[in-house]
Amino acid sequence: QKEVEQDPGPLSVPEGAIVSLNCTYSNSAFQYFMWYRQYSRKGPELLMYTYSSGNKEDGRFTAQVDKSSKYISLFIRDSQPSDSATYLCAMSESNFGNEKLTFGTGTRLTIIP
């Protein structure tokens, strides 16, 4: 079993829809959670970072963490064609001191105009 499981997609939704992207994990030591966005032929870039259970909002994006269920989600409201990308969840046990990130496999998202 992988430490981090991510819905593989691909996922296609119409413009304006709410998108839900999800990851589950098995390592209860994971404390820090991130979402990276990767456009085609580009490197990933950090989208959201959180370390506590609950919700964190940034514009149209909301990151949700449920440590008791070992489940994290990224919600995108009012989705736009520019949101079309691959979304990778990532997590670590510590504040990235001597630890490395463990990534999900990524979900490819397409927003249809």
Place this chain on the structure above:
Amino acid sequence: DVKVTQSSRYLVKRTGEKVFLECVQDMDHENMFWYRQDPGLGLRLIYFSYDVKMKEKGDIPEGYSVSREKKERFSLILESASTNQTSMYLCASWDGQKSTGELFFGEGSRLTVL
């Protein structure tokens, strides 16, 4: 803005060739990483370095080596390329002084081994 530059975007090499992938970052970050990205497998850590001349094995170091002679430069070396090393290679750096866990990635080097 942090910039991580990978010198080669696309490479085609033959089995058995020695391959060098170069990565340079311009923000004085101490920590640098090499990942490979494959469909269905995600990003897997090959090697990382916390300081000049220091290196640590990641999850899949077999068949690879690295060099960090200067702080800004981290090179990945395939001593004898094999077809199963055909992949997208991503270099990243991280500012250890910040607490956001943000890796800054280059645009990737797509390597094809024939």
